[in-house]
Amino acid sequence: xxxxxxxxxxxxxxxxxxxxxxxxxxxxxxENVDIxxxxxxxxxxxxxxxxxxMKILYGVINEMGGVWCERVFAPWGDMExxxxxxxxxxxxxxxxxxxxxxxxxxxxxxxxxxYTNVLNMLNLSGIPIKSADRHELTPIVFAGGTxxxxxxxxxxxxxxxxxxxxxxxxxxxxxxxxxxxxxxxxKREFLSEAAKIDGVYVPSLYNPIYNADGxxxxxxxxxxxxELVTRRLVTDFDKSYFPVKPIVPSTEIVHDRVTLELFRxxxxxxxxxxxxxxxxPVRSRDPDRLIKQGIESLENTGYxxxxxxxxxxxxxxxxxxxxxxxxxxxxxxxxxxxxxxLRADNFSLDLMSKVQKVRxxxxxxxxxxxxxxxxxxxxxxxxxxxLLNTCKIAFEGGWxxxxxxxxxxxxxxxxxxxxxxxxxxxxxxxxxxxxxxNKSKGVHITVSTSCFVPKPHTPFQWEAQVDMEEYRRRVTxxxxxxxxxxxxxxxxxxxxxxxxxVLSRGDRRVGSVIEEVWRTxxxxxxxxxxxxFQRWMDAFEKCGLDPEFYAxxxxxxxxVLPWSRVNMGVAPxxxxxxREMCYKAExxxxxxxxxxxxxxxxxxxxxxxxx
Amino acid sequence: MDNLRLRFSKTGRAVYISHLDLMRTMxxxxxxxxxxxxxxxxxxxxxxxSFALPLSxxxxxxxxxxxxxxxxxxxxxxxxxxxKKVLPEGISVxxxxxxxxxxxxxxxxxxxxxxxYDERSASDxxxxxxxxxxxxxxxxxxxxxxxxxxxxxxxxxxxxxxxxGDGRIRLKAIISAQxxxxxxxxxxxxxxxxxxxxxxxxxxxxxxxxxxxxMNVFR
Numbered sequence: 132x133x134x135x136x137x138x139x140x141x142x143x144x145x146x147x148x149x150x151x152x153x154x155x156x157x158x159x160x161x162e163n164v165d166i167x168x169x170x171x172x173x174x175x176x177x178x179x180x181x182x183x184x185m186k187i188l189y190g191v192i193n194e195m196g197g198v199w200c201e202r203v204f205a206p207w208g209d210m211e212x213x214x215x216x217x218x219x220x221x222x223x224x225x226x227x228x229x230x231x232x233x234x235x236x237x238x239x240x241x242x243x244x245x246y247t248n249v250l251n252m253l254n255l256s257g258i259p260i261k262s263a264d265r266h267e268l269t270p271i272v273f274a275g276g277t278x279x280x281x282x283x284x285x286x287x288x289x290x291x292x293x294x295x296x297x298x299x300x301x302x303x304x305x306x307x308x309x310x311x312x313x314x315x316x317x318k319r320e321f322l323s324e325a326a327k328i329d330g331v332y333v334p335s336l337y338n339p340i341y342n343a344d345g346x347x348x349x350x351x352x353x354x355x356x357x358e359l360v361t362r363r364l365v366t367d368f369d370k371s372y373f374p375v376k377p378i379v380p381s382t383e384i385v386h387d388r389v390t391l392e393l394f395r396x397x398x399x400x401x402x403x404x405x406x407x408x409x410x411x412p413v414r415s416r417d418p419d420r421l422i423k424q425g426i427e428s429l430e431n432t433g434y435x436x437x438x439x440x441x442x443x444x445x446x447x448x449x450x451x452x453x454x455x456x457x458x459x460x461x462x463x464x465x466x467x468x469x470x471x472x473l474r475a476d477n478f479s480l481d482l483m484s485k486v487q488k489v490r491x492x493x494x495x496x497x498x499x500x501x502x503x504x505x506x507x508x509x510x511x512x513x514x515x516x517x518l519l520n521t522c523k524i525a526f527e528g529g530w531x532x533x534x535x536x537x538x539x540x541x542x543x544x545x546x547x548x549x550x551x552x553x554x555x556x557x558x559x560x561x562x563x564x565x566x567x568x569n570k571s572k573g574v575h576i577t578v579s580t581s582c583f584v585p586k587p588h589t590p591f592q593w594e595a596q597v598d599m600e601e602y603r604r605r606v607t608x609x610x611x612x613x614x615x616x617x618x619x620x621x622x623x624x625x626x627x628x629x630x631x632x633v634l635s636r637g638d639r640r641v642g643s644v645i646e647e648v649w650r651t652x653x654x655x656x657x658x659x660x661x662x663x664f665q666r667w668m669d670a671f672e673k674c675g676l677d678p679e680f681y682a683x684x685x686x687x688x689x690x691v692l693p694w695s696r697v698n699m700g701v702a703p704x705x706x707x708x709x710r711e712m713c714y715k716a717e718x719x720x721x722x723x724x725x726x727x728x729x730x731x732x733x734x735x736x737x738x739x740x741x742x
Numbered sequence: 743m744d745n746l747r748l749r750f751s752k753t754g755r756a757v758y759i760s761h762l763d764l765m766r767t768m769x770x771x772x773x774x775x776x777x778x779x780x781x782x783x784x785x786x787x788x789x790x791x792s793f794a795l796p797l798s799x800x801x802x803x804x805x806x807x808x809x810x811x812x813x814x815x816x817x818x819x820x821x822x823x824x825x826k827k828v829l830p831e832g833i834s835v836x837x838x839x840x841x842x843x844x845x846x847x848x849x850x851x852x853x854x855x856x857x858x859y860d861e862r863s864a865s866d867x868x869x870x871x872x873x874x875x876x877x878x879x880x881x882x883x884x885x886x887x888x889x890x891x892x893x894x895x896x897x898x899x900x901x902x903x904x905x906x907g908d909g910r911i912r913l914k915a916i917i918s919a920q921x922x923x924x925x926x927x928x929x930x931x932x933x934x935x936x937x938x939x940x941x942x943x944x945x946x947x948x949x950x951x952x953x954x955x956x957m958n959v960f961r
Contacts, residue, residue, distance in 0.1 A: 433770030
C-alpha cells in the first residue's frame with residue numbers, strides 16, 4: 132500500500148471502504164491482462180456496493196479473458212481533503228492503481244444529482260474532465276445507467292454513453308477497444324467505430340442547434356452516426372448472467388444482503404414513472420432458477436438476509452412458489468427474507484406473515500395521490516377501498532406502523548387533491564382505531580410527500596414542474612390540515628427537486644452549469660451535508676441559463692427534445708396519448724390485462740413481453 | 743461444541759476492518775465455511791462469539807483470539823481448513839483449539855512499533871526517547887468514561903526498547919493488556935503531552951504476542 136495512504140487511512144471515517152480486499156473481489160494477474168476497466172460509481176462505497184447493476188457488470192466484464200474490471204467509488208469529503216493534501220490520485224480498490232493506468236473508465240449513473248461527482252472523480256484522478264481535452268485513445272471515459280437516457284447534460288464530459296442494459300454492450304465495447312489499441316486507432320477513429328455498436332451514443336457525433344428562444348431547432352448527426360440510438364437490452368433475461376458470488380463488504384453498506392432480480396420492466400404504466408417506461412418490456416426469470424441463484428448466493432457470501440428486487444415485486448406471477456422455495460432454505464438457516472415494493476391492491480397478508488415470522492416491521496404503501504381522480508390521471512391503479520382494506524387486514528394482523536408516500540405537484544393536481552392526502556391518512560387512522568388488535572403500543576402513520584420531477588421518456592416529459600413557491604404553498608396547505616397526533620408528516624425540499632428537474636431534461640448547455648457548480652466546490656450533491664442550492668443558482672446565473680426554462684416550462688409535442696436521438700423503446704406517440712389520457716383522468720389497462728402496444732416489443736428481436 | 747478458540751492474524755488491508763465489522767465478517771465467514779455458530783436465545787438472537795482484546799483500526803496483529811461455539815460436532819482439524827478458504831484478504835487462521843483458560847487471565851501484550859519523523863533524524867531522537875521512557879513515572883491526561891483523568895503509564899510498561907533503522911525508530915515493548923489496559927497509542931500521546939519535540943509524525947503498532955501475568959504465552 133502507498134506509504135502516504137498508510138498515514139491517511141487512520142485519520143478518516145470508515146477507512147475500510149477505501150482499501151478493497153473484501154471476500155469475493157476479483158484479482159487478476161496484470162501480465163495476462165490487456166484491457167483494464169475501472170467501473171466507477173459516482174457516490175460513496177456504501178451506496179455503490181449496494182447497487183445490483185454494479186454487481187452484474189463487475190461479474191460480466193470480469194468473465195472476459197484478458198480484461199480486468201475493478202471498482203472505484205467517490206471518497207467522502209474528509210478522505211478527499213486528505214488525498215488532495217497528500218497528492219494521492221483516486222485509485223481502484225482491487226489493485227490500488229490510479230485511474231490513469233486504466234484503458235476504460237465507465238461510470239454507472241443512476242441519478243442526476245451524481246453528475247458533479249463524476250467531474251470530481253475524474254479530477255481527483257488527474258484526468259481532464261472534458262472529452263475534448265482528452266486526446267489519447269485511452270483512457271476512454273464513458274457512462275451508462277438510467278440517467279443516460281438523456282445523455283445531453285453530460286455530453287461534454289463523456290466520450291460515449293451506453294444506452295440501456297450493459298451486459299452485452301459493454302463487452303462489445305471493450306472488445307472494440309482492444310482491437311483499437313492493437314491497430315493504433317486514434318480516439319476519433321475509435322469513437323466512430325463505437326457509434327456502430329447498437330446502443331452507443333457518441334455525443335461528439337451529434338451537434339445541437341438552438342432557436343433564438345433557447346429551444347432546440349435540431350440535433351445534427353455527424354459522420355454517419357445513427358439517426359436514432361436504440362436502447363440495448365437482454366432479450367433472454369431468464370438465462371442472462373446473475374452474480375451468485377457478489378463481493379461481501381468488510382464494512383457495513385446500505386443494502387447489506389443478497390438481492391435477487393425477479394424480472395425487468397413493469398406491467399403497471401404509472402405515467403410519472405421513468406423506470407416503468409424505460410425498462411420495458413417485461414422479462415422474468417424462472418422461479419426455480421431464482422431459488423437456485425438465491426441459495427448459491429447465500430452460501431457464497433454468508434449473508435443472513437435475502438431480498439427480492441424488481442419494480443413491482445408482487446406482480447411476479449410465481450411469487451408464492453418462489454417464496455416457499457426460498458423459505459425452505461432460509462428458515463432452517465435463520466436467514467431473513469424480505470419483500471419490498473408491495474402494492475396495496477394485491478397485498479397478501481399470508482405472504483407477509485410467512486416471510487416476517489419474527490418481527491412485524493412497518494408497511495409501506497405509495498398511493499402517490501390523494502384522490503381517485505388524480506390516481507387515475509397518473510394511472511396509478513390503486514383504489515382507495517383496496518388500500519383501506521389492506522390497512523384493515525394489516526391492523527387486524529397486528530401491524531401498527533404504516534408509511535404512506537405521495538407526490539405533490541403532479542399534472543392536473545388541485546388543492547382538493549392535496550387535502551385528500553390528509554383525509555386518506557385520517558381514514559387509515561380511523562381504521563386502526565376500529566380494527567387494531569393491540570392498541571397498547573399506539574399507531575404510527577407516516578405521510579411523506581416529494582415534489583414531482585418530470586422525467587424524459589415518460590408521458591410527462593412535456594410537462595411543467597410547479598414552481599418552488601407553489602410547491603411550498605401546497606406543502607403548507609397539507610401541513611396545516613394534518614394535525615392528528617399519530618400522524619407524522621414529512622416533506623422533501625423543493626430546491627433539490629428543481630435542480631433534479633433541470634438536470635433530467637437539460638440540454639447540452641446545462642453541462643456548463645454542472646461544471647461551474649463543481650468548480651465552485653460542488654460534489655456529493657445527493658447528500659444534504661454537501662448540497663448547496665445557492666451554488667447551483669449562482670452557476671445558472673453565471674452561465675446565463677434559467678433553471679425554470681428547463682424545469683417549469685411546458686413543451687409542445689413538436690418541440691425537439693434533447694433526448695430525441697435516443698429511443699428507449701416506447702414510442703413518443705404512445706407517451707403523448709398517455710398524457711392526453713391523464714388530462715381526461717382515464718386509466719390505461721396494465722400490460723397483463725391488455726397490451727397497449729407501447730412499442731417496446733420492437734426491442735425484443737421477435738421475443739415476447741411477459742406482461 | 744463449546745469452548746472453542748480461534749487464533750488468527752489481521753494484517754494488510756484487513757487492519758482497517760473495525761471491531762464491529764470484524765464480528766460481522768467472522769459470522770459470515772463461518773456461514774460460508776458451513777460452520778453453524780451457536781446463537782443466543784431470546785428475541786434478538788446473536789452469535790456467541792467474543793474477541794480477547796479489541797484491536798484498534800489500523801493496527802496489525804499476529805495474535806488475535808476469538809472464542810466461539812458450534813452447533814454441530816466437527817473434528818478440530820477441519821475447522822481451520824474450512825475457514826482458510828473463505829476469509830477475506832488479510833485475515834489468516836493460525837490455529838483452532840479447545841480453550842483452557844479465560845480471557846481474563848491475559849495480562850501482558852508484546853507490541854512492535856515504528857515511529858516516523860519527517861523533519862528530524864531518528865538517530866538524534868533515539869537517546870532522548872530512551873531517556874523519556876526510562877522515567878519512573880509518566881503521568882498523562884487520558885480520556886475516561888467520566889471526562890478527563892490522569893494515569894501513570896510507566897506502571898503499565900513492563901519493558902521498552904528502541905533502535906533505529908531505515909530512517910525511523912523501531913520499538914519493542916511489553917505493556918499491560920488488561921487491568922489497566924494500555925493502548926499503545928498512548929505511548930505517542932505521552933510524548934505529545936510531555937515532550938512534543940519527541941512525538942513522531944506517524945506511528946504504527948503491531949501486536950505480536952500475548953501473555954498471562956507470569957509471562958507465559960497465553961493461548
